[in-house]
Amino acid sequence: MTRATTLRRDAQRTALLDAAERRIADAGLTALKARDLASEVGCAVGALYTLVADMDEVVLRVGSRTLGRLDAALTASAASAAAGTPAARLVAIARTYADFAADNLHLWRALFEFRLADGRALPDWSAEEQIRLFRHIDAPLSALRPDLPDAERHLLARTLFSAVHGIVVLGLEGKLIAVPRAGLHGQIAMVVEAIAHGLAAGQGSGNGNR
Amino acid sequence: MTRATTLRRDAQRTALLDAAERRIADAGLTALKARDLASEVGCAVGALYTLVADMDEVVLRVGSRTLGRLDAALTASAASAAAGTPAARLVAIARTYADFAADNLHLWRALFEFRLADGRALPDWSAEEQIRLFRHIDAPLSALRPDLPDAERHLLARTLFSAVHGIVVLGLEGKLIAVPRAGLHGQIAMVVEAIAHGLAAGQGSGNGNR
DNA sequence: ACCATATTATGAACATCGTTCATTTCATAT
DNA sequence: ATATGAAATGAACGATGTTCATAATATGGT
Numbered sequence: 001m002t003r004a005t006t007l008r009r010d011a012q013r014t015a016l017l018d019a020a021e022r023r024i025a026d027a028g029l030t031a032l033k034a035r036d037l038a039s040e041v042g043c044a045v046g047a048l049y050t051l052v053a054d055m056d057e058v059v060l061r062v063g064s065r066t067l068g069r070l071d072a073a074l075t076a077s078a079a080s081a082a083a084g085t086p087a088a089r090l091v092a093i094a095r096t097y098a099d100f101a102a103d104n105l106h107l108w109r110a111l112f113e114f115r116l117a118d119g120r121a122l123p124d125w126s127a128e129e130q131i132r133l134f135r136h137i138d139a140p141l142s143a144l145r146p147d148l149p150d151a152e153r154h155l156l157a158r159t160l161f162s163a164v165h166g167i168v169v170l171g172l173e174g175k176l177i178a179v180p181r182a183g184l185h186g187q188i189a190m191v192v193e194a195i196a197h198g199l200a201a202g203q204g205s206g207n208g209n210r
Numbered sequence: 211m212t213r214a215t216t217l218r219r220d221a222q223r224t225a226l227l228d229a230a231e232r233r234i235a236d237a238g239l240t241a242l243k244a245r246d247l248a249s250e251v252g253c254a255v256g257a258l259y260t261l262v263a264d265m266d267e268v269v270l271r272v273g274s275r276t277l278g279r280l281d282a283a284l285t286a287s288a289a290s291a292a293a294g295t296p297a298a299r300l301v302a303i304a305r306t307y308a309d310f311a312a313d314n315l316h317l318w319r320a321l322f323e324f325r326l327a328d329g330r331a332l333p334d335w336s337a338e339e340q341i342r343l344f345r346h347i348d349a350p351l352s353a354l355r356p357d358l359p360d361a362e363r364h365l366l367a368r369t370l371f372s373a374v375h376g377i378v379v380l381g382l383e384g385k386l387i388a389v390p391r392a393g394l395h396g397q398i399a400m401v402v403e404a405i406a407h408g409l410a411a412g413q414g415s416g417n418g419n420r
Numbered sequence: 421a422c423c424a425t426a427t428t429a430t431g432a433a434c435a436t437c438g439t440t441c442a443t444t445t446c447a448t449a450t
Numbered sequence: 451a452t453a454t455g456a457a458a459t460g461a462a463c464g465a466t467g468t469t470c471a472t473a474a475t476a477t478g479g480t
Contacts, residue, residue: 190408
């Protein structure tokens with residue numbers, strides 16, 4: 001394969017992912033169809049499979065883009081809050097996460113609505129991207145509790161993320177009981193501050209685990 | 211329709227839901243197929259649609275059973291912990307939730323993996339069942355903060371549920387980073403106790419909302 | 421008991437997916 | 451210019467949920 005063809009095929013793949021991203025952003029993951037994608041990109045269905053292995057790869061690669069933008073947003077947020085207390089930094093990150101989710105609803109949902117078929121494992125590069133996000137939580141946590149061993153702090157970071165994620169999911173899901181953004185921010189601040197306070201209190205003594 | 215036929219059809223419907231429940235429990239929601247179900251129950255595919263409107267109804271009704279068992283577990287747990295502090299009662303309920311999720315993994319996952327097609331709304335009876343569960347959280351919360359207006363306390367109950375739910379989801383999902391049950395209980399206790407402590411501290415003054 | 425009518429069961433057919441494959445078209449290198 | 455290998459095509463395949471003409475069955479009136 002010559003250099004020119006490689007470039008052309010990369011451009012095609014990019015166009016494919018652009019179209020897929022637009023579709024998911026507009027109408028959600030379930031609206032992403034192979035035939036639509038092919039016609040949008042201007043090729044036959046079969047040609048898709050020379051650009052990607054299957055639809056899962058499309059979703060994963062769009063997810064990668066979303067994770068990249070989320071990472072950038074969290075990085076910016078962490079930088080803005082860098083001067084504050086660890087608790088304030090954690091709250092800032094959590095709120096940035098909530099805002100990102102609200103502003104990128106369908107793409108964000110696609111990140112975790114997507115389930116691989118039984119037996120198929122997440123590619124390493126995808127799993128690694130997800131794990132990398134935790135560093136934004138890990139850093140303020142280090143400041144808050146420098147005494148904790150890495151493993152325990154990582155577990156805490158996961159827990160903190162999960163708690164906030166859960167609040168955001170439920171807050172953004174029911175149109176009926178939709179929580180306005182200010183209310184969502186308030187709930188997040190309450191939870192994150194309470195945990196940060198609890199962690200600071202636990203310093204030196206027990207670790208809060210049972 | 212005579213009484214005998216009503217009974218017979220109810221029995222068929224029950225057999226259908228039994229089979230569906232078994233299938234989901236064994237192999238997850240994605241393994242539930244109309245044709246499998248029909249052959250398991252011993253009828254033609256078309257006959258399914260005289261017992262239920264569509265597959266969504268099957269999933270919803272199995273979900274209803276799961277919610278019923280979850281409710282019973284939470285009720286029992288709340289009764290056992292009734293003598294403790296509000297914080298301890300909240301922790302007990304959260305742990306019961308985590309245990310139920312772990313012990314009924316596929317059925318529990320089916321509760322929220324299932325998404326209605328665009329536009330279709332949850333039946334009222336299903337939404338109401340879900341909301342009823344919050345009362346288990348609401349009660350200890352009332353003891354903890356009798357000063358809070360109902361609406362605010364309900365929002366808090368939702369937040370608390372979401373946070374714990376998030377932790378349980380992530381804790382039970384990755385086989386890679388699987389958190390052992392004791393670790394999961396530890397994380398839950400930490401978070402719930404921290405929030406309870408924060409709420410108790412907030413009594414009388416501000417409400418922790420921004 | 422018998423038949424007219426309404427209800428229910430049947431399973432082939434349909435629509436919609438993702439995916440594959442024989443075939444054609446195209447690009448590259450000699 | 452032609453031979454060879456890569457890429458594109460779109461019909462076909464296998465699942466899937468759902469529907470429908472038809473057959474079987476149950477119900478109720480006489």
